[in-house]
Amino acid sequence: MTVVALAGRQRSPAISLQRQYGLLGVLLIAPTILIFCAVIVYPLVSAIYLSLFSIYTPTLQGHWVGLGNFQEMFSSGNFWVALRTNVIWTAGTLALQVIFGVGVALLLDQNIVFRSLARSLILFPYFVSTVVAVLVWRWMFNDVYGVLNHFLLAAHIVDMPIDWLGRMPNAMISVILIGAWKYFPFVVIAVLARLQTIPPQLYEAARIDGAGAWSRFWDVTLPQLRDVLLVVVLLRTIWDFKEFDLIYLLTGGGPLVATETLPLVVYKQAFGFNAMGMASAYSIGMLLVLLVFMYLYLSRIGRGEARA
Amino acid sequence: MTRRAWVRAIPVNAAAWLIVLIVIFPLIWMILTSVKPQDELIRIPPTLLPQNVTFEHYQELLEDTPFLKYFWHSVVLSTSTTLLVLVVGVLGAYSLVRFSYRGREKLALLVLFTYLLPSAVLVLPLYLLMVKVGIANSIASLVIAYTTFALPYALWLLRSFMAGIPEDLESAALVDGASRLGAFIDVVLPQALPGIISTAVFTFIVAWNEYFYALVLVNTDAARPLTTGVFTMLVTSFNIEWSLLMAAAVMMSLPLIVIFVFLQGFLTRGFAASGVKG
Numbered sequence: 001m002t003v004v005a006l007a008g009r010q011r012s013p014a015i016s017l018q019r020q021y022g023l024l025g026v027l028l029i030a031p032t033i034l035i036f037c038a039v040i041v042y043p044l045v046s047a048i049y050l051s052l053f054s055i056y057t058p059t060l061q062g063h064w065v066g067l068g069n070f071q072e073m074f075s076s077g078n079f080w081v082a083l084r085t086n087v088i089w090t091a092g093t094l095a096l097q098v099i100f101g102v103g104v105a106l107l108l109d110q111n112i113v114f115r116s117l118a119r120s121l122i123l124f125p126y127f128v129s130t131v132v133a134v135l136v137w138r139w140m141f142n143d144v145y146g147v148l149n150h151f152l153l154a155a156h157i158v159d160m161p162i163d164w165l166g167r168m169p170n171a172m173i174s175v176i177l178i179g180a181w182k183y184f185p186f187v188v189i190a191v192l193a194r195l196q197t198i199p200p201q202l203y204e205a206a207r208i209d210g211a212g213a214w215s216r217f218w219d220v221t222l223p224q225l226r227d228v229l230l231v232v233v234l235l236r237t238i239w240d241f242k243e244f245d246l247i248y249l250l251t252g253g254g255p256l257v258a259t260e261t262l263p264l265v266v267y268k269q270a271f272g273f274n275a276m277g278m279a280s281a282y283s284i285g286m287l288l289v290l291l292v293f294m295y296l297y298l299s300r301i302g303r304g305e306a307r308a
Numbered sequence: 309m310t311r312r313a314w315v316r317a318i319p320v321n322a323a324a325w326l327i328v329l330i331v332i333f334p335l336i337w338m339i340l341t342s343v344k345p346q347d348e349l350i351r352i353p354p355t356l357l358p359q360n361v362t363f364e365h366y367q368e369l370l371e372d373t374p375f376l377k378y379f380w381h382s383v384v385l386s387t388s389t390t391l392l393v394l395v396v397g398v399l400g401a402y403s404l405v406r407f408s409y410r411g412r413e414k415l416a417l418l419v420l421f422t423y424l425l426p427s428a429v430l431v432l433p434l435y436l437l438m439v440k441v442g443i444a445n446s447i448a449s450l451v452i453a454y455t456t457f458a459l460p461y462a463l464w465l466l467r468s469f470m471a472g473i474p475e476d477l478e479s480a481a482l483v484d485g486a487s488r489l490g491a492f493i494d495v496v497l498p499q500a501l502p503g504i505i506s507t508a509v510f511t512f513i514v515a516w517n518e519y520f521y522a523l524v525l526v527n528t529d530a531a532r533p534l535t536t537g538v539f540t541m542l543v544t545s546f547n548i549e550w551s552l553l554m555a556a557a558v559m560m561s562l563p564l565i566v567i568f569v570f571l572q573g574f575l576t577r578g579f580a581a582s583g584v585k586g
Contacts, residue, residue: 025407032400043433107324129517131535132557136338242426245519263428283429
């Protein structure tokens, strides 16, 4: 920056050039700020405002109810039921994502044949559209022609076809498993990148000290992965918590409301029950829970930025 | 390799490739199902490999259903979103990296904050906004809605890419008498190009795959993208056309497959730059 300022001083007074640059900087960021105001700040404020009304979705007519929506939401217990479902889904799928993700990353870090092909293939579930993923899984889950039931029956693991999505706890388990399948590649990539930066001397030193494979993982690899895993867990918690597509398309929240997480309740309130005000109240309730994790993540990243 | 290394390598290789195959089995199954004739599809037990390969489902999909129309909507939607987000994002990211003004650091964190916001919170006000402005049920309304997640993400990616470009060259151009914008176009843009392509690829994929906003904001065949279109087209409460659905799923993944084959490097690079490093 000093070079720039010096160069400027030869042509015009430095102060005006600095100001000119500042102005240009603001000008360049202006479209971003305008768009953010229109599609994020305004809707956010508006969501809080809407939650104070009772609004009939088809006509969009409504009247003021104050905190009535929130009162009903909390006292009916529906919010807590959905939150509980949401926590079960998030914790279940996240745990599998991390365990499976770290495991596969360790395997793909080994010297295997066609390693780069294996690494790109493993990414596919993550990038494929949720719609495509759900279609395929529902076809494999099919009770009559589904390939999964066929395998299990042929291997004599079960003697009746499994109803994967129509009953509990099967539906929740299926959703959690497919969520893990879809999103674990994110963990793989993040962990693989970190694994490649661990200095080999650490392993050498451990080996000289007589550490076996297991203790090398436990005492060398895992501590090195701690930071990246923390960030990954926070990010994935936020993303899994607000997941809509996967659950909605797989079970629609069913059977009954057994897999109905908060985003699905928001959608059902707004377009199933035509209660847009109530839907907004649910969305605000959900945001409040998420803010905790968003704060943790952002303060973590903010610290990283300050260090850099 | 020594003999001992070989003995060790075999189980590791087998385990790794077995897992890879299990993970991508659903996608292989999708392709296999889409080329099986109808009678083979409902055979018990199912055939693993198709005995007769047929492309009749693809033909039916392209000729007798609105698939191509939805596909075109998705192309227009994803391309416009990507272009809009890139233009705004490149300028914004450059500003965040190279200029100093008050609130710049806070703005950068705010970008990340907006990226994490759940669409379930924003969707209802956006729906009302589109109705009020009079562009509900249009591709434009989806492009606008998609900026809510695509722009913050693009900004964050581009920002970390641009921060990696050394300032020296730019300074040299300025010393040589280039204007600030001239230096930006001649020096910064070419160096940022790999990062820009990465961002474009990512933005295109998320826009192509998006379902929730499309479900809420567009309720007409005149603007429906593929993600919601395949369901209205092929899933009714009485009947699910599995063979057509699998063919549609394969066709829908085509852009992704193209990106995977030709632009793989940009995909991995984008991953490294996203918010994972703490």
